[in-house]
Amino acid sequence: MELGIGMFGDLSFDPQTGKPRQAGVKLHEILEQIKLADEIGLDVFGLGEHHRPDYAVSSPEIVLAAAASITKNIKLTSTVTVLSSAEPVKVYQDFSTIDLISGGRAEIAVGRGSFIESFPLFGYDLKDYDQLFEEKLDLLLNINNNEVVNWSGKLRAPLVNQSVFPRATNGGKLPVWIAVGGTPESVLRAARLGLPLIVAIIGGMPKQFQPLIEFYKAEYIKNGHDVSQMQIGIHSHTFMSEESTAIDQYYSNYASQMNRIGSSRGWPPYSKAQYDGGRSKEGALFIGSPEEVTEKILYMHELFGITRFIGHMDVGDPSHADMMKAIELFGTQVAPAVRKALA
Template sequence: MSATPFDIGVNSFGEVATDDGRVLDDAETVRLLVEEAALAEASGLDVFSVGEHYRAGHVDSATPVLLAAMATATERIRLGTSVTVLSTNDPVRLYQEFSTLDAVSGGRAQLVLGRASATESFPLFGYDIADYEQLFEEKLELFMRLRREETVTWSGAFRAPLTEQRLTPRMRSGGIPTWIGVGGSPHPQPVGQHSLGLVADTDEEAVETWWRYWQPVVTALAEERGFYAPTRARYEAELADGALYVGSPETVARKIARTARDLHLSRFDLKYDVMRLPRQARARTIELLGREVAPRVRELLSDEPAGVRPGTAPR
């Protein structure tokens, strides 16, 4: 039986890594991300995506530049965002950046647009967090018009109006694939899921490695945002039935396949980096996800009746 069409990728929030206990500096981490995109392609993955953050320990604040560097180091893998904070970006500039990236990469660019869960970009770029929803809705409407229409006349509350504006360089016909990032229930297909996790040769190695580096990050977030404080029992519950995908290739593959069936997914991205995770563990996750997990997931999904198979991601 042929494999079910299903995309599997990785995404990064540009979190700094360690190498033999030494914390890499920002420039080293930027270069590491480019190497990891090339490794993801060599391992057979479909997509490499980068987030957008403006806090210490993250180097993904200039995502289009990072993705352009990755485009020159790769040939096949699709390159996107996870997510672009549309609310504090200018849709005109965003269009120009990603039409340029799409040209540089030979048509491999894509976008996930979101409102932001980390909100440092609002004061940084002079936006009021009170306008959180209105900013996103207005800018989404403008971006989609720019993506679909040759010339645009437009006015809104948060930027200068446009009159008969034609942007260059032009996106390809129909625009680049664009998803909306949400933090709740899935919308109509195609639906993709992004979750955190680590793949190692054994369940024990993966579980202990991820706990060592994930626990302090979530502890800090709990204090900042009022999340639950991480406990070992809660962690193990997340591994069994929650949103963490941590384990051997077989364990992770079975959990991804189960989720894909339940939510009718067309794509799954694993966020493989967490603050100060050793670069060797990051690389091993990418390799195992592409070479062992992805083929196994497709094998498991290929056994499903056609009526419940996941949909096909946009190309």
């Protein structure tokens, strides 16, 4: 199982001024954190796309390109690229460039987007939410498989004998994952296409997702794909410390971010009871000591047979020092323990 870290570039807000901290500072911290993750042997790093004042990263491709030049082994992926409001030609070109800089370490995870700020920003109509993703995924896969592209759809101008450069390593093909939040239609699409699946499990009980993942496995096989090539990952909120007081204190970071998002979605205020429940074995939060996080990742492997776990580690913008320590613990304690247990 591959083990990695994901981030969105969360920005905390100054309680006195109400302003977020400087995005530039956060971006430099993220690059230091990616470098550390690579040095301690983690397998993958993912970065998500947002267009809000509480996130520093609107263009994961730019940050991942910078990371490609300071890392040696770690895979670099988006988590996720909001493909519905992106241009597939440019998405492929950006990630193939990262792939060439990194020596073949780039991947793409595409999704429809649970945040919708990018749609009006780039001039898309939300009534086309589903069709946009269907068409753009079809175009991206066409580009990924063919140097010369012939394609037509309803929401974008056709491409006729157009060449897309630069081409990625591995014959021009980048790994493309489908990222889902639990919609059966999205899972079915990934299975039919034989694409790797990554599921965001950030609330409730992970066990509730078991039927969905079993559905993916059954449809993947039903559609004639090689079961030995099947890849399934989960992406969940994660943080760790050897100090129980630090885990208790992290609640304030976590709750502040959840409440900011929840205020625009009609969620009730996030409670300590939710936090503690999420940290239990059956909960969706991988927050605790290295031993607790290790046990929970192994439980996810038992439940789902996952081949990748990405711990989303910057919810609520913990301090840079706390992030570096958590990454260190993940790479030096959790990852070796998980690998040993699964060997």
